[in-house]
Amino acid sequence: MPKILIKTQKEIERIRDCGALVAETLARAGEMCKPGVTTQEIDNFVKEFTLKNGAIPACLGYNGFPKSVCTSVNEVVTHGIPSSYVLKNSDIINVDITSILNGYHADSSETFFVGEPKPNASELVAVSRECLFEGIRVCGLSNARFSDIGAIISGITEEHGFSVVRDYCGHGIGRSFHENPLVLHYRQMLPGPKIEQGMVFTIEPMINEGIHKTRLLADKWTAVTADGKLSAQWEHTIAITPHGVEILTLAR
Ligand code: MF3
Ligand code: CO
Ligand code: CO
Numbered sequence: 001m002p003k004i005l006i007k008t009q010k011e012i013e014r015i016r017d018c019g020a021l022v023a024e025t026l027a028r029a030g031e032m033c034k035p036g037v038t039t040q041e042i043d044n045f046v047k048e049f050t051l052k053n054g055a056i057p058a059c060l061g062y063n064g065f066p067k068s069v070c071t072s073v074n075e076v077v078t079h080g081i082p083s084s085y086v087l088k089n090s091d092i093i094n095v096d097i098t099s100i101l102n103g104y105h106a107d108s109s110e111t112f113f114v115g116e117p118k119p120n121a122s123e124l125v126a127v128s129r130e131c132l133f134e135g136i137r138v139c140g141l142s143n144a145r146f147s148d149i150g151a152i153i154s155g156i157t158e159e160h161g162f163s164v165v166r167d168y169c170g171h172g173i174g175r176s177f178h179e180n181p182l183v184l185h186y187r188q189m190l191p192g193p194k195i196e197q198g199m200v201f202t203i204e205p206m207i208n209e210g211i212h213k214t215r216l217l218a219d220k221w222t223a224v225t226a227d228g229k230l231s232a233q234w235e236h237t238i239a240i241t242p243h244g245v246e247i248l249t250l251a252r
Helices: 009-032 039-052 119-139 146-159
Strands: 070-073 076-078 092-101 104-113 170-172 179-183 200-203 206-208 214-216 223-225 231-233 236-241 244-247
Touching: 009 039, 009 092, 009 104, 009 200, 009 236, 039 070, 039 092, 076 092, 076 206, 076 231, 092 119, 092 231, 104 119, 104 231, 119 146, 119 200, 119 206, 119 231, 119 236, 119 244, 146 179, 179 200
Parallel strands: none
Antiparallel strands: 070 076, 070 092, 076 223, 092 104, 104 236, 170 179, 170 200, 200 236, 206 231, 214 223, 236 244
């Protein structure tokens, strides 16, 4: 298992500062998710607001990604590209924002309802949110291991007859956007590495209404559910501190 970087308190402070900006950007982007708005307009806002606050939109140009934010609507699992698509009543949209402030990354996403949600969508979004917060909670327990995250998330998801995406996962984060470890959201056979003080990583479960399988569109970014049913995701960047687990992507 390649090395998991341990961050100093100072580094965690930097990521927290970036996280506060990401949280504010995400809340404002969420306010924009109304019928009639295009995903490109959300991208425009995220790019301008991030730059205005002295930060860099990490997605822009990352491995060739063409926009500043990921906007994943309905059956899009992750990495949706902002476009001229016009949001309509009862869509669900995940807005995933990563910024770089003073050299450090923070990464967070939420799934928003556009207008009035359909009952199945509202259950799926609630379950994916619960998966994130339960995943975070188990990281704060003594002797926690990375495999505990997938175990709790799989249990919650199965109770509702939904499925956990396996093709994308959470990740360590800091000076780099994506670093060790891989944070798997599904149940594993073997115990993972121990979760230790100074580790900073994301938890970002993608929960599907139907089967867990995904399919990549021709643009090589947009991942959709193989069965065309809905997918929802929530993400925070967290740190393991001497006081327990802390969410770094919170507004101040
Ligand atoms: N924010 C995504 C994540 O949670 C990664 C997006 S990479 C991009 O890890 F290139 F699509 F922007
Ligand atoms: Co993200
Ligand atoms: Co992430």
